[in-house]
Amino acid sequence: MNTFSLYVTACLLFMGFGAHAQDTYYCLPCNNPCDDIAFNAPGKCTHCNMELVKQTKEEHERLAKKDRLKVAFYLQNGVEVLDFAGPLEVFTYAGFEVFIVSKDKNQLFAQGVLRITPDYDITNAPAADIIAFFGGNAGKAANDPDVISWLKKQTNVQHYFSVCTGAFILGKAGLLDGLTVTTFHESIEGLQAAVPQAKVLSNVRYVDNGRVITTAGISAGIDGALHLVAKLRGDEMAKKVAAYMEYDKWVPDQGMVAKQQ
Missing domain, CATH: 3.40.50.880 (Class I glutamine amidotransferase (GATase) domain)
Structure with missing residues (x-):
């Protein structure tokens, strides 16, 4: 694999397109800017202190729309x-x-x-x-x-x-x-x-x-x-x-x- 291919692969992995895409965590929708923040580890939202839930972006948006x-x-x-x-x-x-x-x-x-x-x-x-x-x-x-x-x-x-x-x-x-x-x-x-x-x-x-x-x-x-x-x-x-x-x-x-x- 040449240098350019290695660079592209590294970029894709960093952006989450690789086989080991990073997990994402979101707080429950609370009408604050943190609704759109994706965290890379479980815990609590640093803005609203809500418990973070593991979700894909699509799942988060669907849940927010359904439960609003x-x-x-x-x-x-x-x-x-x-x-x-x-x-x-x-x-x-x-x-x-x-x-x-x-x-x-x-x-x-x-x-x-x-x-x-x-x-x-x-x-x-x-x-x-x-x-x-x-x-x-x-x-x-x-x-x-x-x-x-x-x-x-x-x-x-x-x-x-x-x-x-x-x-x-x-x-x-x-x-x-x-x-x-x-x-x-x-x-x-x-x-x-x-x-x-x-x-x-x-x-x-x-x-x-x-x-x-x-x-x-x-x-x-x-x-x-x-x-x-x-x-x-x-x-x-x-x-x-x-x-x-x-x-x-x-x-x-x-x-x-x-x-x-």
């Missing part, structure tokens, strides 16, 4: 920042695709300080696997016939998720009838009056009815979101997300599971 659940966050003007920001962190680090929907595409003000531009309005929002609602002026959406009509028309939704008084929006659409649910501690009686067909609990972080998950106020949304991640992606994924967020207050199964699904 779409989550629609409906936000209204005056929405509570932590109500949605906490679950947003959880779902994105778990590899879900989150997008923002509102009544229209006008800029929103969360608690009067944070400016948010929705990705979609209710006329053009894509289908979602999970639809989430949040507190902070939630009555604006709950009492808007157009928003409730849009919600009722959504099909093939795997899970409905609410934080704080976002439960009132689900209740107005009839999605809480006959269920055990919860909401912000100061709104327990109000939700019970608004949805008399539901059983509204206090002193619980979240209630899982299988398809519908409601949580208590503000920080409880993080617990509910981690519970949903554990339900859909396994306990280890949820624990890794909590650890990455340094959320050491999470206790698995701290909420109530009213119905398995």
Whole structure:
């Protein structure tokens, strides 16, 4: 073999085209730049600290596309920042695709300080696997016939998720009838009056009815979101997300599971 042939062979081996192509490892999709980084040894991702899994590039891309659940966050003007920001962190680090929907595409003000531009309005929002609602002026959406009509028309939704008084929006659409649910501690009686067909609990972080998950106020949304991640992606994924967020207050199964699904 001449010198040029040896050089070409060495290059091909280095690029992985030889008989002993180097194994590749990827972290689970987490919506971060490390999603596209291939590692050459097992261990943990140096960016997101997720466990690395041995995969070919094709397997990794196929898995990421298949498992990328779409989550629609409906936000209204005056929405509570932590109500949605906490679950947003959880779902994105778990590899879900989150997008923002509102009544229209006008800029929103969360608690009067944070400016948010929705990705979609209710006329053009894509289908979602999970639809989430949040507190902070939630009555604006709950009492808007157009928003409730849009919600009722959504099909093939795997899970409905609410934080704080976002439960009132689900209740107005009839999605809480006959269920055990919860909401912000100061709104327990109000939700019970608004949805008399539901059983509204206090002193619980979240209630899982299988398809519908409601949580208590503000920080409880993080617990509910981690519970949903554990339900859909396994306990280890949820624990890794909590650890990455340094959320050491999470206790698995701290909420109530009213119905398995």
